[in-house]
Every structure is written in C-alpha cells, then in structure tokens.
Amino acid sequence: xxxxxxxxxxxxxxxxxxxxxxxxxxxxxxxxxxxxxxxxxxxxxxxxxxxxxxxxxxxxxxxxxxxxxxxxxxxxxxxxxxxxxxxxxxxxxxxxxxxxxxxxxxxxxxxxxxxxxxxxxxxx
Numbered sequence: 001x002x003x004x005x006x007x008x009x010x011x012x013x014x015x016x017x018x019x020x021x022x023x024x025x026x027x028x029x030x031x032x033x034x035x036x037x038x039x040x041x042x043x044x045x046x047x048x049x050x051x052x053x054x055x056x057x058x059x060x061x062x063x064x065x066x067x068x069x070x071x072x073x074x075x076x077x078x079x080x081x082x083x084x085x086x087x088x089x090x091x092x093x094x095x096x097x098x099x100x101x102x103x104x105x106x107x108x109x110x111x112x113x114x115x116x117x118x119x120x121x122x123x124x
Contacts, residue, residue, distance in 0.1 A: 034061070034076050037091050037118040039111055045095040046109070048076060049118070052092035054084035061094060065101060072103060075112040090121055 038049040050056060060080040066073040098105045 032077065033113040034078055035116045036076075036111070036113045037116065039113075039115070041109065043105060045097045046074075046101065047093055047095045049091050049093050052084075052090050053082040054090065056082045056092040056094070058094040058096070063096065063101065065103070071108040071110060073110050073112055074101070091118060 034050055036048055036050060038047075040047045050061075060078055060082065061076055062079045064075045064077075098107075103109070
C-alpha cells in the first residue's frame with residue numbers, strides 16, 4: 001500500500017492528522033503508522049496496545065482497511081496527539097469491534113503497523 005494513499009485516507013476518515021514525536025522508534029517504509037506494543041484478535045474485537053502519555057483514547061485513532069480478495073490489510077494511525085505530560089510514558093489498550101471495522105469476525109486480517117517490544121515505563 002502506498003503511504004501517501006494511507007495518509008489521504010486517514011485525512012478523509014479522521015479529519016486533521018497531527019504530526020507528533022513517536023512513542024516508540026519508527027524506522028523504514030511504514031514509519032507514519034502508529035507503533036503497536038501488542039495486537040489481539042478476539043471473538044468480539046481487535047485489541048491494540050499503543051503508547052500513551054496518560055490521555056490516549058480510542059477516539060484519537062483512525063483506521064484504513066484495504067480488502068484484498070478474502071483478506072484485509074488494516075492500518076491504524078493517530079489523528080490526535082496525547083496531550084498529557086506524564087512522568088513516564090506508558091501504554092493503553094484500545095479495542096475496535098469487528099462491526100466498527102466493517103469486517104466479519106473470522107476475516108483474515110494483516111496489520112500494517114510496526115510492532116515493537118514494551119520495555120517498561122519511560123523507555124523507548
């Protein structure tokens with residue numbers, strides 16, 4: 001997927017995208033996407049663990065889904081910066097139901113976001 005296409009889709013879906021310092025290191029061709037600490041596909045929802053300064057909410061995120069035959073490529077990006085100024089950076093769990101994503105629960109999904117290890121509060 002072309003990164004410019006994702007950014008245009010994010011703008012269309014989520015309004016204004018704000019550039020911010022990443023919570024986790026971002027390198028390579030998918031550097032614009034939100035780094036994830038974990039992702040779990042459950043019966044009712046897709047749960048993501050993301051970096052947080054204390055005020056991260058689901059409403060701060062938008063997603064882009066690209067159907068490719070029987071599978072779907074999913075990308076998540078922030079549309080609002082976490083404005084809190086906590087002493088140590090943390091993490092937050094957000095969940096998107098399959099209905100919110102417009103997908104059946106058994107649809108094979110490929111996440112396009114980079115995944116990075118959680119090494120504890122205040123570390124990158």
